[in-house]
Amino acid sequence: MSAADLTPGAIMRLATCPDDDEAFNSGVVLQALSVKSIGKESENTPKPGTTDRLRIILSDGEWFMQAMLATQLNDLEIPKNAIVRLTRASRNIVQNRRLVIVLGLEILAKCTEKLKRDPNNAAQPAGKPSPAPAAPRTTSTPQLPAQPHRDSKNTAPNGRSCYPIEGLSPYQNNWTIKARVTQKSDIRKWSNQRGEGRLFNVTLMDETGEIRATGFNQAVDELFDKFEEGKVYYVSKARVNLAKKKFSTVNNDYELSLERTTEVEPCLETTDVPTIKYSFVKLDQLQDVAKDATCDVIGVVKEVSDLSEITTKTTNRTMKKRELTLVDDTGFSVRVTLWGNTAENYNEEGNPVIAFKGAKVGDFGGRSLSMMMNSTMSVNPDNTEAFHLRGWFDDDGKTAQFASHTAGGSTGGGRGFDHNDERSLTEIKNAQLGMSDKVDYFSVRTTVMHIKDNNFAYPACRNPGCNKKVLENAPGEWRCEKCNVTHTSPDYRYMLQLAVADLHGQAWFQGFNDAGQVIFNMSANELMAMKEQGDDDGVLRAFARANYQAFNFNCRAKADTWNDETRVRYGILSVAPVDYVKEAELMRERLQSDWAA
Incomplete structure (x- = not known):
């Protein structure tokens, strides 16, 4: 049609x-x-x-x-x-x-x-211009009073009715939108083969949607100071272009190009323009969010790191960074990295509730979050989720223990061993867990048959929450490029590959520090100390004690592609030795239940 x-x-x-x-x-x-x-x-x-x-x-x-x-x-x-x-x-x-x-x-x-x-x-x-277009007509959203007059609340100072953001396209002009600035970037410099320049961008939102607007060079001088985050403006005489999706996470097929002639006027009547809209992901569900995707999260700041500086490998520029540890009522915590002026200007006291919109999901050593240039951070926002978290943290959260999103999982919380969903290794493979787009989780009781003894641990930064690999520049000098600090000794952390088997099959599992401490019943520092002191017999005995032991594993299955070959990796989320007394009691209960009838 x-x-x-x-x-x-x-x-x-x-x-x-x-x-x-x-x-x-x-x-x-x-x-x-x-x-x-x-x-x-x-x-x-x-x-x-x-x-x-x-x-x-x-x-x-x-x-x-x-x-x-x-x-x-x-x-x-x-x-x-x-x-x-x-x-x-x-x-x-x-x-x-x-x-x-x-x-x-x-x-x-x-x-x-x-x-x-x-x-x-x-x-x-709309989207296919005619070969010889006539002079464009002004289109707008007619108001809905009984008589056809303009509603002053939705009429811009230039006399035009306000146009919905959702209706913008390159084939309308003479429009005016009434929108709230939900995000404003800093002025950034760029350079390429065609020259150098400056730019900034803002995200504008009304009740129908949101759109990204970018100003370059002279538009920066004219318009940067006119926009203020959180305030409402009438915007007109900007160019509507197709959105460059690789530079924006805003859900709109179009974006605005701000020009010197673009008109920006403050709006005092703001009650009909919504504030930032969120689609929050709970912290315990971050494992289900794809790497490099963006999401909205809200939580209470449990810890704040000192301001540090790193040098990027690609541009050799120095950048300021700060890390926050965010917690919520699911019992999980996550590390959120702030960059640039946001990191430098962070000076919140106590344990504020912070909402992040458009944070990027990373997966080094588990799930982490990082603010991007289009991300926004709202401290103590006026919404239901913030009020709930404030009350929860003040009552119970201050003394609670939290599971982190490390790849090795946490033995103290998070997803635990589920006896009702326990599977054999053959059932796991036949069900093709991990082959879909989503991460699959499973519980299995299996025996460790072999642990690779080469590279079973790596030297990590000693700063809390970092865990990045450090390099030895000289004896007694271990350098962390991420934190820009030097340690006299590293904090060794497990990085295990182990072959496991049950009565039905075998598989390779990957485990990190928390899993290794349970399996070896000692820290990676202790085991590495034996190796460095030449106690090869002690290292062999430690591996021998770990082999042929049965454990209850809770794991995640996820497909990984390398050199055009796709295979499923099984990562250990939590592990615990088999409690045979408890297992016997559970079996007795099952035999006395309807399951055995």
Whole structure:
């Protein structure tokens, strides 16, 4: 279908006609640009059967309008950009605004792009310009009062109605958006074969979505000081381009290019512009988030490292960094790295609640987080999650023990051995655990058959939470490039590869420091001291004691590709010696239960 199939003038008629006009029941054909939940902290895709009120943005190819779906239509799955017919509608007062309420709707066809009606009635999809376009017409979002006059709250100082961010595309101009600055970067310098320059970017958000805006060179001088994070502005006369996804994590197909002529004016009426929207991931679920993906997290700052400086290998530049240890009520902690001015200016006292938006997920030695240039950090935000964490930490969290996201797991918490989901090694392989996009977890009781005795430990930095490998520059001088410090001796940490077997099969497991301490019943420092002192017999005895011992393992399975070959790696999350008395009691309970009947 094309824009010619949409009912011309339908949006303006629905917005301005009397409440008893036949337009509400005449079956006008429109395009549904999006359907989203109303009043949520995060932009979750609405699910069928939900009781949330849903907002729909409708278009006739020329004008856009917000409307509300009646709750009886919540079960209807409306794809983005679908062509629909309104079979029944009405108008009602919602939050002091007269909104169109959609009572009946039919989905006629799916569409992959926004449709735009050409001024000369040559209908075409938005995104495919005509060979000889006529002078563009001003498009905007008509307001919804009973009489067709402008609502001052949604009218910019230039007299134009505010345009929704979600409706922006390269084929509209003369628009004005009313948006909140949710993120503002520092001024950064760049250089390449074509020369040098400066740039900055901001993320703008209204109730329909968000968009990234970037200013270069002269635009930096004109506009950088006009934007302030958290405030609302009217923005116009910027260029709309296709988004460069490798530079942005903002969920929008387009981005704005700020120019010297771009107009930015403060807005004092901000009640209808939402604050930052989050989609929080709990800290215990970070293992399920892919490496290099971005996510939103919130937690209480448990520890703060000193400000340090590192030199990057690629650019040979020095960068300031600081690490925070974040905890939440799942019993997990995670290390979050701040960079540059953010790290240098961090001076929060006590244990503040901090929300991070768009933090990058790393996986060296487990899961960690790092702020990027598009990430935002909000201290003690005004939302439900922050209030809950504040109360939890003040009551219980201060004295709680937390499991870290190290690759070796934590023997003191986190995912434990699950007797109800215990599997054999053959069952694990037959189920192809780890071969999907998600990480799979399993519990298995198995026996250690062999531990590789070469490179079973590595020298690590002694700073708490670092664990990076250090290099010996001279006797008694171990250098950590990450922390930019020198230690007189390293802190050795296990890095094990062990062959395990049960009655049904065998596999290779990988384990790190916490797992090694349980398996060897001694620290890596103790074992390395034997090796360095020439006590080869003591090292052999330690390995011999660990071999042929049974343990309860809780592991993660994840596919890894190297040289075009994909294989599954099994990483140990936690390990514990088999308690045969407890296992016997569990077996007796099973034999006396319905399971044995």
